[in-house]
Amino acid sequence: MSHFFTFGVRNLGYARQQHVLFDSLCFSLQPGEMLCVHGANGTGKSTLLRILAGLTTPTNGHVERDPATSLHYVGHMNGLKLGLTVSENLRLIAQLAQTPLTVCSDVLVKIKLDVYHDKIVKTLSAGQKRRIALAKLLMIPRPIWILDEPLTALDKESQDFFLDQIQMHLQNKGVVIISTHQPLPLSSTSTLLLRRA
Amino acid sequence: MIKTIYFVFYTELILLLQRSQAWLYPLGFFAIVLVLFPLALTPDPVMLKKIMPGCLWIVTLLAQLLSVESTFTHELEDGSIEQLILSQIPFSLCIFAKLCAQWVASALPLILLTPLVGLSFQLDIHTIGILSLSLLIGTPLLTMLGSLIVALSIGLEKQGMLLGLLILPLTTPVLIFGVSIVQQAQAGISILGALCFLAGLSVLSITLLPWVIASSLKLSCDS
Numbered sequence: 487m488s489h490f491f492t493f494g495v496r497n498l499g500y501a502r503q504q505h506v507l508f509d510s511l512c513f514s515l516q517p518g519e520m521l522c523v524h525g526a527n528g529t530g531k532s533t534l535l536r537i538l539a540g541l542t543t544p545t546n547g548h549v550e551r552d553p554a555t556s557l558h559y560v561g562h563m564n565g566l567k568l569g570l571t572v573s574e575n576l577r578l579i580a581q582l583a584q585t586p587l588t589v590c591s592d593v594l595v596k597i598k599l600d601v602y603h604d605k606i607v608k609t610l611s612a613g614q615k616r617r618i619a620l621a622k623l624l625m626i627p628r629p630i631w632i633l634d635e636p637l638t639a640l641d642k643e644s645q646d647f648f649l650d651q652i653q654m655h656l657q658n659k660g661v662v663i664i665s666t667h668q669p670l671p672l673s674s675t676s677t678l679l680l681r682r683a
Numbered sequence: 684m685i686k687t688i689y690f691v692f693y694t695e696l697i698l699l700l701q702r703s704q705a706w707l708y709p710l711g712f713f714a715i716v717l718v719l720f721p722l723a724l725t726p727d728p729v730m731l732k733k734i735m736p737g738c739l740w741i742v743t744l745l746a747q748l749l750s751v752e753s754t755f756t757h758e759l760e761d762g763s764i765e766q767l768i769l770s771q772i773p774f775s776l777c778i779f780a781k782l783c784a785q786w787v788a789s790a791l792p793l794i795l796l797t798p799l800v801g802l803s804f805q806l807d808i809h810t811i812g813i814l815s816l817s818l819l820i821g822t823p824l825l826t827m828l829g830s831l832i833v834a835l836s837i838g839l840e841k842q843g844m845l846l847g848l849l850i851l852p853l854t855t856p857v858l859i860f861g862v863s864i865v866q867q868a869q870a871g872i873s874i875l876g877a878l879c880f881l882a883g884l885s886v887l888s889i890t891l892l893p894w895v896i897a898s899s900l901k902l903s904c905d906s
Binding site for chain 1: 684686687690691694697698701702757760761762763765766767768769770771772777904905906
């Protein structure tokens with residue numbers, strides 16, 4: 487994961503039905519850097535992250551990313567199949583990333599869900615679901631992490647655990663883009679504040 | 684990659700079997716409506732032999748309508764569709780796997796029930812065989828067309844009735860060829876022409892529509 491790459495946007499703009507959310511946005515991130523997106527509700531944080539992940543097409547400008555560098559995107563919705571068990575969900579995530587399945591059980595221990603591995607996800611709490619959604623960060627090594635308010639619903643202990651993971655990812659020359667409402671105790675952070683136009 | 688596609692198919696099938704409205708409702712609807720025909724029209728076996736293949740096809744169309752509406756709602760609600768779009772596997776292949784599971788859950792039980800229904804309406808074994816064959820070849824087309832319309836109309840409120848209005852006219856060729864296969868078999872004419880045409884349509888839809896449905900779903904996520 488130590489290969490060199492840059493990830494950035496040039497002149498990025500997005501308008502929803504004549505209402506401009508942001509315009510002329512430029513930044514670039516080098517390996518080991520992190521961008522923290524702040525802003526009030528409805529200022530376009532999630533939209534920006536979806537554009538960076540490639541899910542939404544921007545109105546102007548473009549995202550510069552080497553197509554060979556893969557990314558993780560964890561959105562507001564966890565993207566889990568609620569009718570499947572925890573381990574089936576992890577297997578599906580691993581299969582879709584074409585990663586060997588052997589890491590699943592280690593990850594379950596790390597996110598403290600090993601006793602729940604055969605429970606249906608629907609029956610778990612919001613924080614537990616969030617932990618499963620974030621588990622793919624540990625399972626599948628990818629250089630770019632795009633996380634939309636990842637710490638919501640997590641308890642203090644899990645928050646610290648995932649912040650440690652983010653710190654480790656940055657030390658391994660990864661890139662993290664995160665939207666959050668709370669200040670993060672992390673070094674090497676740039677901040678982008680979105681305001682209502 | 685094949686393993687992944689199979690796993691997506693497997694998980695979708697588990698999820699569909701957990702939701703009774705995906706497979707039990709169409710099956711129940713199919714059985715009950717078919718029983719209504721002899722009650723309303725005539726219990727005369729000669730007459731039934733003539734009309735039942737057509738009735739069976741119409742009921743299959745309507746039963747498929749029942750199951751198709753919720754095809755993508757869960758994926759869109761829980762955000763798993765975004766993860767499929769971003770995965771390393773081509774999205775259209777995931778959709779193909781999902782639609783195969785949809786067909787197995789919603790259409791295959793109807794086809795398996797057809798011999799039983801046919802026997803109870805005193806159709807002969809040959810006709811039952813041909814009828815099941817026509818359903819086997821025609822129903823994938825119904826699943827594909829139905830899912831296409833559902834994917835195109837995502838985001839509209841009160842989809843239910845609209846789906847019927849949009850899907851049923853599109854599926855008339857399936858009905859025409861499906862029924863004519865059985866009628867020709869009953870009349871002792873070669874069924875090959877209609878059968879090949881229906882099979883051709885099916886193959887066309889199976890190969891092309893997953894791509895169209897995938898693009899349409901990507902567009903509806905892009906907002």
